[in-house]
Structure formats: structure tokens, C-alpha cells
Amino acid sequence: MKQKRVHIVTMGCQMNVYDSEQMLRLLVPLNYRSTLRMDKADLILLNTCSIREKAEHKVYSFLGRVARMKRLRPDIIIGVGGCVAQQEGYRLAERAPHIDMVFGTFALGRLPSLIEQVKRQKRQIVDTNARAASEPLCVKGPVLKAERATAFVTIMQGCDNFCTYCVVPYVRGREVSRKPEEVLEEIRLLVENGIREVTLIGQNVNAYGQKNGQGCDFPELLGRVNEIKGLNRIRFTTSHPKDLSERLIEAFYRLDKLAPHIHLPVQSGSDRVLRRMNRGYSRDVYLRKVENLRDVRPGIAITSDMIVGFPGEERVDFEATVDLVRQVGFDSLFLFKYSDRPNVPAAKFSDKVPEAVKGERFSTLLEVQSEFTRKKNRALVGTTQEVLVEGPSKKLPNQLTGRTYCNKVINFADDMARIGQILPVRVVEAFSHSLLGHPVDKGYVEYSGENGGISYAA
Ligand code: 5AD
Ligand code: SF4
Numbered sequence: 294m295k296q297k298r299v300h301i302v303t304m305g306c307q308m309n310v311y312d313s314e315q316m317l318r319l320l321v322p323l324n325y326r327s328t329l330r331m332d333k334a335d336l337i338l339l340n341t342c343s344i345r346e347k348a349e350h351k352v353y354s355f356l357g358r359v360a361r362m363k364r365l366r367p368d369i370i371i372g373v374g375g376c377v378a379q380q381e382g383y384r385l386a387e388r389a390p391h392i393d394m395v396f397g398t399f400a401l402g403r404l405p406s407l408i409e410q411v412k413r414q415k416r417q418i419v420d421t422n423a424r425a426a427s428e429p430l431c432v433k434g435p436v437l438k439a440e441r442a443t444a445f446v447t448i449m450q451g452c453d454n455f456c457t458y459c460v461v462p463y464v465r466g467r468e469v470s471r472k473p474e475e476v477l478e479e480i481r482l483l484v485e486n487g488i489r490e491v492t493l494i495g496q497n498v499n500a501y502g503q504k505n506g507q508g509c510d511f512p513e514l515l516g517r518v519n520e521i522k523g524l525n526r527i528r529f530t531t532s533h534p535k536d537l538s539e540r541l542i543e544a545f546y547r548l549d550k551l552a553p554h555i556h557l558p559v560q561s562g563s564d565r566v567l568r569r570m571n572r573g574y575s576r577d578v579y580l581r582k583v584e585n586l587r588d589v590r591p592g593i594a595i596t597s598d599m600i601v602g603f604p605g606e607e608r609v610d611f612e613a614t615v616d617l618v619r620q621v622g623f624d625s626l627f628l629f630k631y632s633d634r635p636n637v638p639a640a641k642f643s644d645k646v647p648e649a650v651k652g653e654r655f656s657t658l659l660e661v662q663s664e665f666t667r668k669k670n671r672a673l674v675g676t677t678q679e680v681l682v683e684g685p686s687k688k689l690p691n692q693l694t695g696r697t698y699c700n701k702v703i704n705f706a707d708d709m710a711r712i713g714q715i716l717p718v719r720v721v722e723a724f725s726h727s728l729l730g731h732p733v734d735k736g737y738v739e740y741s742g743e744n745g746g747i748s749y750a751a
């Protein structure tokens with residue numbers, strides 16, 4: 294069978310990154326190999342994101358680009374998957390007649406048969422059907438990109454929370470968890486293939502196992518992952534503040550491999566807005582959880598998401614948000630301007646905030662946070678951090694890039710370091726989004742870091 298090439302474009306979150314790898318896993322038996330060159334591909338797959346309006350616009354501008362390619366090479370197959378595919382279905386197919394198939398988030402496992410169908414029937418195929426009970430949530434067996442040290446592992450999908458701004462429950466469905474044995478087996482295989490750090494992912498990882506009835510909830514799963522030999526670091530995302538339990542907070546004290554970083558999206562600092570968002574916690578509850586986290590794991594990095602300009606957000610609400618940002622002192626913050634999404638309740642709220650006001654609030658908050666981000670990064674200058682080497686730096690040739698245990702990106706020059714090594718690196722300079730470091734002399738190194746069981750003998 295002639296070898297064919299597939300080019301996958303991934304937009305959006307970590308789950309889409311994981312899903313694109315799954316697509317590749319499914320395509321390898323069909324004799325497809327991955328190519329970075331879209332112009333050389335026989336199959337182009339676009340894995341889309343619909344979380345915000347901007348993300349969706351990106352999909353349509355990309356489809357404009359591939360339309361030209363399809364005119365020149367009508368034999369190529371173009372497929373659109375992911376959240377926009379799930380959300381738009383036939384509308385998307387109609388709007389972009391040059392695409393061959395639209396496959397929603399639940400149709401991922403059916404990709405091989407959909408491709409066969411396209412080849413046979415030579416007409417547009419749309420599959421936004423639900424996942425059948427017999428179909429697994431994730432494809433088995435790892436496909437590893439060569440030379441990497443970190444991997445995402447999906448542990449659950451979907452969301453039952455229905456925040457009034459969010460499209461996820463509509464495009465990813467209700468919460469479904471993978472069996473613990475399946476997750477553990479996947480991680481063991483990754484470790485055998487050189488992975489040193491896993492990030493357990495799900496739209497709401499704290500809800501892991503709640504419906505399985507197998508007696509393994511998220512803190513329990515973390516404990517079991519922590520026992521996997523050869524694995525050095527565990528991260529997870531995303532965690533809903535409402536469901537951040539005492540036991541999960543304690544896990545940061547108990548588990549030596551659990552990295553001292555949590556992404557805990559707060560979305561607003563105003564109780565009134567939080568209620569209208571249907572977040573299920575108050576500002577005080579959030580602040581108390583942050584305090585507890587810092588008590589059990591001093592120095593833990595805390596990052597968050599924040600939406601400005603949610604419908605009905607008044608000046609006082611925004612001021613409460615600014616105040617919360619000052620009070621917490623996040624390590625970094627992902628800031629978003631509210632945008633309407635199809636079918637979400639907030640789209641029908643009448644008191645929309647004008648774009649200009651959203652813009653102003655966005656800039657104000659960005660400035661407030663930038664100061665904290667810089668301060669947090671500057672505080673690391675002169676310290677020695679244990680860094681997991683991830684690969685060559687994209688921006689700085691001749692440098693390597695990695696992450697500290699707290700998840701800060703650090704670049705450094707080292708001719709001897711290998712991907713997957715954990716090395717002590719001294720921080721020499723701090724920037725807004727990264728650090729610059731020098732490797733500490735190899736040999737025996739005095740190090741007072743946290744990650745038990747790693748020695749720095751060269
Ligand atoms: N508008 C703006 N931001 C949004 N997010 C989710 N939905 C919207 C929306 N409609 C943000 C939230 C979420 C992050 C992934 O995207 O902050 O945590
Ligand atoms: Fe985007 Fe959310 Fe879908 Fe992830 S789950 S791809 S963030 S819409």
C-alpha cells in the first residue's frame with residue numbers, strides 16, 4: 294500500500310492536542326504518516342476550537358486558505374473535526390463546500406471509516422452523532438513523537454457545570470471518565486517511552502470518577518499515578534474552584550511528584566458576576582482555597598483565567614476583579630474579553646458591555662497582572678531551579694527550553710543536556726513570559742529542591 298501523508302492543524306486547548314495525537318494513532322494503520330508540510334499532504338485535518346468567537350474566526354480564515362489548495366489539487370481530502378465541527382455540523386459543510394468531511398468531537402474514533410466513506414462516495418460526509426456506548430473515550434496505544442519528555446493524558450471529558458458563558462457542555466457533552474486502569478496503563482507506556490512528566494487533562498478533572506462508581510476519585514487517581522516508577526512530575530488541568538476538595542488540596546502536600554502549580558480559573562472577582570456566570574462559589578470561598586493551597590504547599594504557583602466585560606459587569610464589579618487579582622498575586626493570568634457563543638444562556642442576557650469598555654478593562658487588568666508576573670519571575674533570579682529539559686528553544690537557536698517545577702518556561706545553553714533530563718539551572722534573568730538560566734556545574738550539586746528521589750550526579 295502506498296504511503297500517504299497527513300497534515301494535522303490543531304487549534305485550541307490541550308485536549309485538542311491530545312485528540313490530534315489520537316487521530317494520528319488511528320491513521321497509522323491506514324498507512325498515513327504525519328507531515329509538517331501542508332502542500333505535500335494527501336489528507337489535511339483541522340482540529341478546531343469554539344471556546345471564543347476569535348477561535349472560531351480562525352477556523353474560517355484557515356478554510357479560506359485550504360480552498361485554494363483544493364482547487365489546485367482536487368484529490369486531497371480535507372476534514373474538519375473538533376468543537377466547531379460538533380457545533381456547526383451541516384452549516385459548516387454548506388459554508389465550505391470544498392471540505393470533504395465534518396466530524397464532531399464524538400466522532401473522532403470513527404475517523405478511519407469516515408475517510409473510507411469519503412473515498413467511496415465522493416460527497417461531503419457530516420458526522421456529529423453521539424459516541425456509541427461501545428466506543429471508547431480514547432484510542433488505545435501511544436503514538437509518541439520522537440524526542441519529547443512531556444505528554445498530556447485525557448482522564449475525563451465533558452462538563453456538567455453549565456457556566457452561562459461556556460460552550461463546552463454543548464460541544465464536549467456531559468462528564469465521562471476513563472477507567473483508572475486504562476489511564477495508568479497509558480501513563481506506564483508513556484514512561485517506558487521516555488516521558489518524564491504527564492499532565493492529566495479534562496474539562497473539569499475534579500469531577501473525575503464521580504459517575505464511574507469504581508471508588509476512584511481524582512485525589513485517589515493522583516495517588517496511584519504518583520506511584521508509577523520512572524515518572525518524575527505530575528500536573529493536571531483544569532480544576533474547577535467549586536470542586537477543589539480538601540483532599541485534593543492535601544494531595545499537594547502528600548504527593549512528592551505533584552508539581553507545585555495549579556491552574557484555578559476564577560473568571561471574576563465579583564460575587565454578583567460569579568452568580569450570573571453560575572460558577573457555584575463566591576469570591577471569599579475562592580480566596581480561602583488559595584490560602585489553603587499556599588498553607589499546604591508554600592511557593593505553589595497559582596494561575597487563572599479571567600473574563601472581562603461579562604454581560605451586566607458594572608464598574609464596581611470590575612474593580613472587585615482588579616482587587617482580587619491584587620489580593621491573590623497570580624503567577625500569571627489568561628485574560629479574555631467576553632464573547633457570545635451559540636446557545637449559551639449569557640448570549641441572551643440583555644445588558645451587554647460595549648466593546649470599547651471591554652477593551653479598556655482588558656488593558657487595565659493586563660497592566661495590573663503584568664506587574665505581578667514580572668515580580669514573581671524576578672524573585673526567582675539567583676535561585677537554582679530543577680528544570681525538565683523539553684527540547685531546543687523555538688525562539689533562541691542554540692538554547693534549550695524546559696520548565697521549572699512551578700511551570701515557568703526557562704531557556705538555557707547546555708551542550709551536554711538531553712531531552713528528558715532534570716537538571717539544576719540557576720536563573721540569571723527574568724522576562725515577562727520566560728526565564729533565562731545557566732546550568733549549574735554538574736557533578737554533585739547541593740540542592741534544596743522538592744522533587745524527592747532525583748539526584749544530580751552527572
Ligand atoms: N467569552 C470569553 N471567554 C470565555 N471563556 C470561556 N468562554 C468564554 C466566552 N464566551 C474563557 C474562560 C475559560 C477559558 C478557557 O476561556 O476564562 O476558563
Ligand atoms: Fe476549545 Fe473548549 Fe473545545 Fe478545548 S474543549 S477545543 S478549549 S472549545
